[in-house]
Amino acid sequence: MEFFLQLLVNGVCVGLLYGISAMGFVMIFKSSSVLNFAHGELLALGAFFFLSLVTWAQLPVFVAFILTLIGCFILGFLIERFFLRPLIGEKLIFVIMLTVGLAAMFKGLILLIWGGNLYTYPEFLPPTMGLQFGAIYIAPVYSATLAISVIFLVLFGLFFKKSAQGIYMRSVADNQKAALSLGVHVRRVFALSWAIAALVASMSGIVLGIINGVNVHDLSSIGLKVFPVVILGGLDSIGGAIIGGIIIGLLETFTGGYLSPSLRDVVPYIVLVFILMVKPYGLFGLVEIERV
Amino acid sequence: MKKLSFHPCGNYRETYKQELNIFETDFGRLWLFVFLALLFFVAPFVISPYMLYILNTIGIAAIAAIELNILIGYTGQISLGHGAFFGVGAYAAAILATRLGLGFYIAIPAAGIITALVGMIFGIPSGRLKGLYLTIATLAGQFIIEYVLIQWDSLTKGTMGITLPPPQIMNWQIAGDKSFFFLIFVSLVLMTWFAVNIIRSKYGRAFIAIRDNDRAAEGMGIPIFKYKLLSFGISSFYAGFAGALWAYYMVSITTEPFNLGLSVEYIAMVIIGGMGNIPGAIFGATFITLLNEFLRFFTGVLMNVPAIASWGLNMAPLREFVFGLAIVLFILIEPKGLAEIWRIIRSSFRLWPFSY
Numbered sequence: 001m002e003f004f005l006q007l008l009v010n011g012v013c014v015g016l017l018y019g020i021s022a023m024g025f026v027m028i029f030k031s032s033s034v035l036n037f038a039h040g041e042l043l044a045l046g047a048f049f050f051l052s053l054v055t056w057a058q059l060p061v062f063v064a065f066i067l068t069l070i071g072c073f074i075l076g077f078l079i080e081r082f083f084l085r086p087l088i089g090e091k092l093i094f095v096i097m098l099t100v101g102l103a104a105m106f107k108g109l110i111l112l113i114w115g116g117n118l119y120t121y122p123e124f125l126p127p128t129m130g131l132q133f134g135a136i137y138i139a140p141v142y143s144a145t146l147a148i149s150v151i152f153l154v155l156f157g158l159f160f161k162k163s164a165q166g167i168y169m170r171s172v173a174d175n176q177k178a179a180l181s182l183g184v185h186v187r188r189v190f191a192l193s194w195a196i197a198a199l200v201a202s203m204s205g206i207v208l209g210i211i212n213g214v215n216v217h218d219l220s221s222i223g224l225k226v227f228p229v230v231i232l233g234g235l236d237s238i239g240g241a242i243i244g245g246i247i248i249g250l251l252e253t254f255t256g257g258y259l260s261p262s263l264r265d266v267v268p269y270i271v272l273v274f275i276l277m278v279k280p281y282g283l284f285g286l287v288e289i290e291r292v
Numbered sequence: 293m294k295k296l297s298f299h300p301c302g303n304y305r306e307t308y309k310q311e312l313n314i315f316e317t318d319f320g321r322l323w324l325f326v327f328l329a330l331l332f333f334v335a336p337f338v339i340s341p342y343m344l345y346i347l348n349t350i351g352i353a354a355i356a357a358i359e360l361n362i363l364i365g366y367t368g369q370i371s372l373g374h375g376a377f378f379g380v381g382a383y384a385a386a387i388l389a390t391r392l393g394l395g396f397y398i399a400i401p402a403a404g405i406i407t408a409l410v411g412m413i414f415g416i417p418s419g420r421l422k423g424l425y426l427t428i429a430t431l432a433g434q435f436i437i438e439y440v441l442i443q444w445d446s447l448t449k450g451t452m453g454i455t456l457p458p459p460q461i462m463n464w465q466i467a468g469d470k471s472f473f474f475l476i477f478v479s480l481v482l483m484t485w486f487a488v489n490i491i492r493s494k495y496g497r498a499f500i501a502i503r504d505n506d507r508a509a510e511g512m513g514i515p516i517f518k519y520k521l522l523s524f525g526i527s528s529f530y531a532g533f534a535g536a537l538w539a540y541y542m543v544s545i546t547t548e549p550f551n552l553g554l555s556v557e558y559i560a561m562v563i564i565g566g567m568g569n570i571p572g573a574i575f576g577a578t579f580i581t582l583l584n585e586f587l588r589f590f591t592g593v594l595m596n597v598p599a600i601a602s603w604g605l606n607m608a609p610l611r612e613f614v615f616g617l618a619i620v621l622f623i624l625i626e627p628k629g630l631a632e633i634w635r636i637i638r639s640s641f642r643l644w645p646f647s648y
Contacts (some may be wrong), residue, residue: 101560101620107612108611108616231428262443265435
């Protein structure tokens with residue numbers, strides 16, 4: 001029983017991480033229908049920026065965090081401006097392959113600058129943040145993750161429901177042409193959504209780095225694990241990303257705990273194929289109906 | 293007898309048969325035969341073994357790229373799982389050859405057929421899904437196949453790998469780069485011939501219709517699902533065939549090379565070569581293979597420069613970076629790929645000195 005509970009808690013924690021990693025991905029898809037294969041590399045870039053600022057520049061953690069977020073915001077903006085904008089209206093495969101190419105570029109760049117080693121951040125979360133429920137212990141990192149993901153979920157909810165920019169983004173996601181003709185600055189919306197997505201990605205990269213250490217290969221493979229998560233939750237639902245993340249996290253930890261550790265990494269993809277066959281638009285995704 | 297004719301200065305086709313001609317002019321056909329003659333009767337006896345090795349790799353990659361071009365360029369279905377299908381072909385051939393002791397002339401086509409069946413299983417989601425959903429389904433296929441190849445120890449020997457017997461026909465053993473050159477390039481020519489002709493047939497036209505507008509295609513009475521599945525089958529057959537050839541050529545195989553990176557490499561070949569263009573796939577395969585070899589050579593040289601080595605810089609990731617950059621630049625600057633550049637060069641010769 002205790003084992004089960006510990007697995008449950010671990011699963012939810014890991015799942016939350018997947019959820020917040022997926023949030024940035026969903027953001028981009030929601031506004032510009034681009035599948036971003038470079039998402040894992042964006043996570044890694046954020047984590048490595050933070051690493052350099054904390055260990056090499058010796059900045060205080062809070063300042064480094066803010067600087068990383070700003071840096072990644074600008075980076076996202078630049079990526080959209082120079083790589084994605086020329087492809088507006090192009091075929092799907094070009095857009096997908098462009099992000100794949102970007103992924104290879106970023107990964108090469110990170111490997112060139114920082115190498116493929118495993119780094120760890122200096123300890124900075126206060127141990128008082130750890131939570132103890134009976135026999136179950138939640139490490140400080142995980143409670144911090146929980147807090148961050150709840151905060152961001154609420155913030156994004158408000159942003160999309162209340163702010164003008166958020167409403168523009170939703171309108172563009174819904175129907176690009178109609179939004180354009182009603183005076184929405186579509187290009188600015190795209191740029192903004194990439195910038196915000198990169199920001200969210202860098203944040204989740206930092207959280208992942210705190211937990212697992214910073215390593216390019218691990219972080220970029222998380223970028224691929226985002227796919228089962230978002231398909232399960234629905235490609236264009238941010239809340240769905242969190243719930244999908246939790247479900248995938250639970251599935252992973254339970255198969256890892258009860259069945260076999262090696263199956264752990266494929267189980268999300270097996271589930272993915274099933275979801276795609278049964279309910280392709282996921283739990284909360286928008287269903288597109290086509291008839292001939 | 294037909295006269296040798298030049299490019300006409302406009303579109304003077306009068307019958308449907310003319311439209312279907314593979315070669316626009318008889319010069320094109322003549323040059324192709326000259327090229328093939330050079331390739332088969334001169335090249336293998338003149339160039340160095342290392343160049344021959346590169347040529348063979350290009351040949352295998354070209355078979356795989358043609359296959360992916362049928363799926364991506366002509367049918368418009370994006371697959372990220374072809375690296376794994378290639379691996380299925382390689383393993384199928386290896387297992388057929390070692391367990392059942394089949395000759396290579398049976399094992400290679402059989403591997404292709406097995407891979408075609410596997411590919412069609414992963415093509416089933418295409419019945420309901422299109423566009424990016426299908427891409428994600430094939431991505432899942434890539435990971436699942438990789439897992440099966442590694443974990444199914446009793447059949448694939450897991451990470452140990454399998455060593456293949458050298459292919460033998462009658463008493464003639466195919467070993468060494470030179471004899472493999474003939475095996476690979478005869479297959480390549482046959483496969484190209486088959487691919488070019490399938491595109492001209494009813495099936496090819498159905499593929500193109502599905503790519504251009506699947507709803508309209510269905511409205512016109514093309515059973516989309518059947519043709520999508522067929523396209524998956526054909527392309528996986530090619531992937532498996534190429535994989536089997538590769539397995540024989542490499543002698544021993546492990547699960548390592550058949551990862552997502554390989555799938556991406558094949559798609560890069562298709563895009564850089566030019567989508568929806570069979571010669572383009574061959575150009576793309578040549579470009580990527582040469583780029584890979586060049587970067588390997590270049591990073592090797594850089595590693596030995598004392599100044600760089602003393603910095604402790606590892607130059608190997610440069611390969612990945614340049615590879616990504618090549619994809620990005622081609623998409624941004626010439627999305628139609630090398631085939632289009634080749635066409636522009638040819639027509640500028642033809643049109644000179646009047647550039648219109």
